[in-house]
Amino acid sequence: MSDNLAFLNSSADSVAPLLLGCILERQIDDKVIRAKIVETEAYESTDAASHSFKPKTERTSVMFDRYGQLYVYFTYGMHYCMNIVVGPAGHGAAVLIRAAEPLDQASYDILSQNRHGQTGVNMTNGPAKLCQALNINKTLNGHDLREAPLKLLPQPALGPNEIQQTNRIGISRARSLKWRFYIKHSPYISKS
DNA sequence: AGCGGGATTTTCT
DNA sequence: GAAAATCCCGCTT
Numbered sequence: 196m197s198d199n200l201a202f203l204n205s206s207a208d209s210v211a212p213l214l215l216g217c218i219l220e221r222q223i224d225d226k227v228i229r230a231k232i233v234e235t236e237a238y239e240s241t242d243a244a245s246h247s248f249k250p251k252t253e254r255t256s257v258m259f260d261r262y263g264q265l266y267v268y269f270t271y272g273m274h275y276c277m278n279i280v281v282g283p284a285g286h287g288a289a290v291l292i293r294a295a296e297p298l299d300q301a302s303y304d305i306l307s308q309n310r311h312g313q314t315g316v317n318m319t320n321g322p323a324k325l326c327q328a329l330n331i332n333k334t335l336n337g338h339d340l341r342e343a344p345l346k347l348l349p350q351p352a353l354g355p356n357e358i359q360q361t362n363r364i365g366i367s368r369a370r371s372l373k374w375r376f377y378i379k380h381s382p383y384i385s386k387s
Numbered sequence: 388a389g390c391g392g393g394a395t396t397t398t399c400t
Numbered sequence: 401g402a403a404a405a406t407c408c409c410g411c412t413t
Contacts, residue, residue, distance in 0.1 A: 236405070244405070254398065271406050272395030278405090291405060323406050365405055390412080400401085 199349055200341060203262035203281045207237035207288040210281045212360070212376045214290055216353050218298065221329045222344040228302045228329060230319065234294035234377040234384045236363045238278070240287035243368040247287030257337045259287045265345065267326070267336040274323035275332050279340065279347065293322045293364075293375075296383040321385045353378065 203210055214235050221228040238245035246255045246268065257266045258280060266278040266289050278289035296319065297303040306318045306328040319325045326332070331345070340347040356379075363375045364386060377384045 238405075246405080249399090252398080268405085269397060270404055272397075272404090274395095274406050276405060293405090321406070363405075367403090388413085391410090392408105394406105394408090396404100398402105398404085400403100 198263075198341075200263040200347060202349060203279065204283060205281060207239045207281050207290050208372075208374050210279075211235040211237040211290045211374065212358050213352050214279065214292070215358060215376055215378050216350045218348040218350060219292075219295060219329065220346040220348055221331075223305070223330055226301075226305055228305050229298040230295035230302060230306070230329070231298055232292055232295050233381040234292075234375070236291040236293060236376070237374040238289050238291060242372065242374075244363065244366040244370075244372075245288075247289070251287070255287075258289050259285055260337070263340050263347075265331075265335055265338040265340055267331060267333055269333060271323075275326040276322040277326050277329075277331050277335075291322060292325060294320050294377070294381075294383050294385050295325055296381060316383050320383050 214232050217232050219230050240247045247258045251259045260280055261284040262281045264280040266280050267275055278291050280289045282288045309328050309330050310318045319328050359377050359379050360373050361375045
């Protein structure tokens with residue numbers, strides 16, 4: 196029994212760049228959205244900015260599950276953000292998916308509908324925008340990304356010269372860590 | 388183009 | 401009671 200997500204069984208900062216270029220396949224009723232991940236951030240258990248820095252709570256329990264699960268949390272009173280859990284059970288690490296770009300016209304159209312008419316990069320150039328565009332909420336918290344209706348399809352790793360590594364965005368602690376990764380020149384990144 | 392504030396609710400102190 | 405891994409709108413240059 197092979198596990199095509201075995202590459203997720205590592206630390207968040209080493210997996211985060213590997214997720215760039217991978218494809219999210221979201222199925223809603225009879226429609227399928229395909230989007231390429233273009234921006235990620237790593238969160239580790241040793242990292243003061245991570246939800247897993249403190250002991251496990253009901254909210255954060257999925258982050259301590261085995262790699263390959265989806266961790267969805269609710270924040271700022273109105274937004275969801277999606278993370279891919281990495282590492283072995285009990286470790287407490289995940290990669291935040293901050294931006295993605297549609298792979299075909301049909302996907303583009305559905306994303307635009309879910310975003311209430313927004314078009315272009317404004318559909319998915321941020322973690323909460325992406326969740327709204329993919330119709331992801333807490334009902335998918337703990338979902339296994341090997342299965343429908345949301346699959347992660349691995350892709351060959353990008354070359355180092357295609358990846359930009361910088362500081363994370365929107366956090367107050369552990370600001371010095373360079374744990375944000377994005378595909379250079381992608382128009383869909385949340386901020387340059 | 389860039390800044391400032393409001394929205395809105397879960398979670399933990 | 402305050403902060404939160406954010407976004408959007410309106411105002412000012």
